Amino acid sequence: MRDGLHARLRAATAPQHEGLERDLDWRARVATLAGYRALLARLHGFHAAYEPAIAQALADEAFLASRRRLPRLKADLRHLGLPEGELAALPHAEPIHLPNPAAATGALYVLEGSTLGGQVIGRHIGALHGLTGDGLAYYRAHGPATGAMWAAFRARLALFEGDPVGEAALTEAAVATFAAMRDWLCAEAAARAA
Numbered sequence: 001m002r003d004g005l006h007a008r009l010r011a012a013t014a015p016q017h018e019g020l021e022r023d024l025d026w027r028a029r030v031a032t033l034a035g036y037r038a039l040l041a042r043l044h045g046f047h048a049a050y051e052p053a054i055a056q057a058l059a060d061e062a063f064l065a066s067r068r069r070l071p072r073l074k075a076d077l078r079h080l081g082l083p084e085g086e087l088a089a090l091p092h093a094e095p096i097h098l099p100n101p102a103a104a105t106g107a108l109y110v111l112e113g114s115t116l117g118g119q120v121i122g123r124h125i126g127a128l129h130g131l132t133g134d135g136l137a138y139y140r141a142h143g144p145a146t147g148a149m150w151a152a153f154r155a156r157l158a159l160f161e162g163d164p165v166g167e168a169a170l171t172e173a174a175v176a177t178f179a180a181m182r183d184w185l186c187a188e189a190a191a192r193a194a
């Protein structure tokens, strides 16, 4: 039963994950440093909108603090030479409505889950562009602690086990966050498909 809610959540969001993985086209986008910087700038806009929204609805900074990646995105963009004025002027996404801690947990599931595949992407970018720590902080994310951080996140998900209303809010927010992220990161792919 330990995996019940998590297994259902993973199944409910699997089509979104597949769609994002397909449309993100990350290998092509990180092939040049300029392309990598542009991708980080889009991710910055998403995290800049969602982290405050999640923080407000979750109301648990002790849990969230080490999972915030906006400072990492800013550090990477600065390292890659983005001028301070341009960093401040980057566009932000519009966050979905997160009415309660369950919904915030669903949105955070998407951001935290991205640290898993992000390990593969980060290693690829590091090798391609000769980056180790600086410039790679967002994708390095929890680094060697990735497994432990994911286990702790899964324990948090399990708190909503046996709470159908909470699970519904959590799942709905996760699906909506995936969809919003796909729109925000893959606008060009969507335009091509239209």
Ligand code: HEM
Binding pocket: 006, 009, 010, 017, 020, 021, 024, 026, 109, 110, 111, 112, 113, 114, 116, 117, 118, 120, 121, 181
């Ligand atoms: C920004 C885009 C992405 C987001 C938001 C995202 C989100 C997620 C989430 C939520 C999970 C957790 C699934 C679970 O509950 O077990 C996950 C797992 C995973 N993702 Fe992604 N993902 C993204 C892009 C990618 C890409 C491009 C790849 C391909 C390299 C990838 C590879 C993986 C892998 C391999 C796992 C499973 C890791 C494991 O089970 O140990 N992801 N991702």
